[in-house]
Amino acid sequence: MVERSPCLGLCDQAPAAMVNDQALGSIPVGVPAAVIASKSLAKPAVVGGSLRHLTRRCGTGTTPVLATYVADGGYSALTKAIQQLTPAGVIAELKASGLVGRGGAAFPTGVKWESAANASGAEKYIVCNADESEPGTFKDRILMEDDPHAVLEGMLLAGYACGAQRGYLYVRAEYPHAQQRLAAAIAEAYAGGYLGSNLLGSKFCFEIELRSGAGAYICGEETALFESIEGKRGFPRVKPPFPTTAGLFGKPTVVNNVETLCNVPLIISAGAAAYRQHGTEKSPGSKLFCLSGDVARPGLYEVPFGVTLRTILDEMAGGVSGGTLQAVLFGGAAGAFATAAHLDVRMTFEDLRKADLPLGSGVVMVFNHTRNLRTVLEGLAHFFAEESCGKCYPCQLGTVRQHEILTRVAAGHARAGDSQLLSDVGWTMLDASLCGLGQTAATATLSAIKLWPELFAANGKAQPAHTP
Amino acid sequence: MPATVTLEIDGQPITVPTGTTLLNAAALAGAMVPTICYHEHCTANALCRLCVVEVEGARVLAPACVATAAEGMRVHTRNERVERSRRTILELLHSATDISEAPEIQLQLDDYHANRERFGNCEQREPEIIDDNPMFIRDYSKCILCWRCVQVCAADAQFTYAINFSGRGFETSISTFFEQSLTESSCVFCGQCVGVCPTGALKPKREWLLEQGQAPADVLAATRGPGKKQRARK
Numbered sequence: 220m221v222e223r224s225p226c227l228g229l230c231d232q233a234p235a236a237m238v239n240d241q242a243l244g245s246i247p248v249g250v251p252a253a254v255i256a257s258k259s260l261a262k263p264a265v266v267g268g269s270l271r272h273l274t275r276r277c278g279t280g281t282t283p284v285l286a287t288y289v290a291d292g293g294y295s296a297l298t299k300a301i302q303q304l305t306p307a308g309v310i311a312e313l314k315a316s317g318l319v320g321r322g323g324a325a326f327p328t329g330v331k332w333e334s335a336a337n338a339s340g341a342e343k344y345i346v347c348n349a350d351e352s353e354p355g356t357f358k359d360r361i362l363m364e365d366d367p368h369a370v371l372e373g374m375l376l377a378g379y380a381c382g383a384q385r386g387y388l389y390v391r392a393e394y395p396h397a398q399q400r401l402a403a404a405i406a407e408a409y410a411g412g413y414l415g416s417n418l419l420g421s422k423f424c425f426e427i428e429l430r431s432g433a434g435a436y437i438c439g440e441e442t443a444l445f446e447s448i449e450g451k452r453g454f455p456r457v458k459p460p461f462p463t464t465a466g467l468f469g470k471p472t473v474v475n476n477v478e479t480l481c482n483v484p485l486i487i488s489a490g491a492a493a494y495r496q497h498g499t500e501k502s503p504g505s506k507l508f509c510l511s512g513d514v515a516r517p518g519l520y521e522v523p524f525g526v527t528l529r530t531i532l533d534e535m536a537g538g539v540s541g542g543t544l545q546a547v548l549f550g551g552a553a554g555a556f557a558t559a560a561h562l563d564v565r566m567t568f569e570d571l572r573k574a575d576l577p578l579g580s581g582v583v584m585v586f587n588h589t590r591n592l593r594t595v596l597e598g599l600a601h602f603f604a605e606e607s608c609g610k611c612y613p614c615q616l617g618t619v620r621q622h623e624i625l626t627r628v629a630a631g632h633a634r635a636g637d638s639q640l641l642s643d644v645g646w647t648m649l650d651a652s653l654c655g656l657g658q659t660a661a662t663a664t665l666s667a668i669k670l671w672p673e674l675f676a677a678n679g680k681a682q683p684a685h686t687p
Numbered sequence: 688m689p690a691t692v693t694l695e696i697d698g699q700p701i702t703v704p705t706g707t708t709l710l711n712a713a714a715l716a717g718a719m720v721p722t723i724c725y726h727e728h729c730t731a732n733a734l735c736r737l738c739v740v741e742v743e744g745a746r747v748l749a750p751a752c753v754a755t756a757a758e759g760m761r762v763h764t765r766n767e768r769v770e771r772s773r774r775t776i777l778e779l780l781h782s783a784t785d786i787s788e789a790p791e792i793q794l795q796l797d798d799y800h801a802n803r804e805r806f807g808n809c810e811q812r813e814p815e816i817i818d819d820n821p822m823f824i825r826d827y828s829k830c831i832l833c834w835r836c837v838q839v840c841a842a843d844a845q846f847t848y849a850i851n852f853s854g855r856g857f858e859t860s861i862s863t864f865f866e867q868s869l870t871e872s873s874c875v876f877c878g879q880c881v882g883v884c885p886t887g888a889l890k891p892k893r894e895w896l897l898e899q900g901q902a903p904a905d906v907l908a909a910t911r912g913p914g915k916k917q918r919a920r921k
Contacts, residue, residue: 435855452852457732457733457750457753604856604857605856606856607855607856607857608855608856608859609832609852609854609855609856609857609858609859610732610734611733611734611735611736612723612734612735612736612737612776612779612780612831612832613736613772613775613776613779614856615832615856615857615859616776616779616780616782616783616857617775617779618856618857619783619810619856619857620779620782620806620809623806623809623810634807640805640806643771643774643775644775644779646771646772646775647771647772647775647776647779649747650739650747650748650768650771650772651736651739651747651748651772651776652736652747653733653734653736653750658747
């Protein structure tokens with residue numbers, strides 16, 4: 220039986236399918252299901268870029284076992300932290316490094332850890348948010364599949380620094396392969412003395428439990444993720460209280476993205492000063508970008524902060540394929556559109572903010588001139604209408620209305636005032652929604668209205684493609 | 688922590704006890720912030736977002752029912768940005784559900800000059816009336832998902848947990864477990880849910896039958912238990 224699938228996190232290998240829990244990518248269009256099912260595993264992901272720190276073990280087609288990881292310097296950051304640094308020392312190093320969260324919100328990681336470390340109560344948790352569900356994102360999947368011990372080491376360091384005894388690794392259901400590799404790595408770490416009690420001869424004890432999502436995008440929102448781990452329906456919570464004071468099971472919790480945690484061992488090993496040698500003053504270190512869509516070499520690219528979009532797109536990913544550049548969707552479905560005019564924007568938090576573009580989770584989805592942007596917008600709107608949890612009114616109702624309007628726009632039946640209607644619905648979702656899902660459900664639409672107002676004109680013909 | 692905080696609401700300075708919500712602080716300052724889901728005896732969940740206000744310096748609007756007053760805060764309870772959100776939320780709600788029996792919301796629609804036809808012909812929530820017990824009917828085409836019924840059934844009052852949510856997003860609805868009838872559920876027919884429903888989605892059976900045009904005698908016959916003996920007077 221073949222079913223239409225939601226996002227599989229395989230945008231780098233589209234068109235993709237999941238066959239009996241095996242991910243298959245780059246399937247030629249028109250191939251019968253039976254043939255797809257008989258295919259062997261997907262090719263290893265394309266991993267490139269001008270810097271290979273986070274991704275140095277990725278893209279090889281093999282997953283390092285514990286011995287390989289240790290021989291390659293793995294768990295040396297943990298050893299260093301436990302033997303040479305106090306928990307406060309780890310946090311100080313992290314704050315000095317300037318690391319900010321890579322899940323999309325860019326919150327300073329050291330500040331978050333410090334807040335949890337200072338929170339009252341002996342019971343604390345570390346949660347790794349591996350519910351990577353943003354369309355166009357696949358960086359965390361590659362990190363988990365190709366370097367699972369680095370994720371565990373990041374969590375261990377967080378546990379040591381914050382005084383937590385337990386970590387939860389929440390992986391989306393669409394990543395069975397990553398789950399298997401992480402489960403194997405966790406078992407190895409327990410057997411090798413890197414998880415459990417009195418680690419490396421110290422008093423530090425840490426357990427990690429692997430949890431699977433069940434296919435809901437909302438469960439990537441940190442508080443909905445807590446609800447899910449607690450066995451409840453994935454509704455986001457009202458903040459404050461923030462997770463660092465009252466998170467999972469009501470206890471102080473640090474919740475970090477996979478890529479964020481993978482940065483931590485690098486920072487502790489090499490020191491903040493060495494980490495800061497790459498990137499810019501305000502955006503130190505490296506960043507993973509997920510290139511997909513109409514590019515010659517879709518894949519995962521690691522670059523220091525500060526390179527331009529042009530460098531990533533043309534020099535690394537081989538440029539636009541199938542035509543000329545029409546648009547780039549930045550940050551995923553919850554992101555915004557850019558055009559050729561943005562090619563020289565430097566990829567840093569500060570430059571992107573100035574250009575009104577979100578870095579988000581590092582999605583760079585490219586559309587060539589033959590793509591119909593109205594259809595693209597309709598697809599994005601469908602995604603949010605499907606994934607809204609239904610808790611707050613703006614998102615519960617607004618995502619459906621946005622989808623209805625964009626459906627008629629895509630069909631060439633835009634009505635007078637639809638642009639204004641989309642703006643009102645969009646700004647209301649952005650301004651008044653309870654969580655990040657609703658607050659970003661219209662950012663792509665709003666950016667398209669700004670860039671291409673003619674797309675939404677009444678009686679606008681449904682053109683096969685929009686030519687800028 | 689100091690006992691009071693001083694903030695500015697619509698340009699007017701006001702001092703309130705620490706922990707006061709912006710909704711209550713605004714009321715003290717004489718500013719009426721509209722609400723839909725909020726009920727003073729239920730846990731506030733910030734669902735309807737009609738109570739959003741602008742707090743200077745904040746990225747997004749703040750729900751006044753749960754956001755607390757802080758020292759030096761400058762709050763605007765009704766400016767253009769706030770009005771756009773409130774008006775659009777009311778228009779969205781009107782487009783999806785039957786709020787004809789919610790007079791307070793009708794007044795809010797007028798107050799914010801909401802266009803009742805803004806979304807034209809669009810998908811509505813029109814589930815069938817559930818008439819599965821002799822006490823009350825459930826007409827979820829009128830349900831605005833304010834959560835009050837679920838909350839009074841649970842930890843806000845009754846601790847019965849007979850009803851909860853099913854579906855997601857636009858398809859979210861209030862339901863019993865596996866949609867079994869209320870008589871098969873843990874419902875004790877306390878009526879708390881009917882009491883807090885603001886839109887007539889939950890309605891006493893007799894009231895509903897009378898509205899359908901049934902004669903009072905027929906209504907009584909249809910809703911009274913059989914063979915109930917009168918206790919003899921002593």
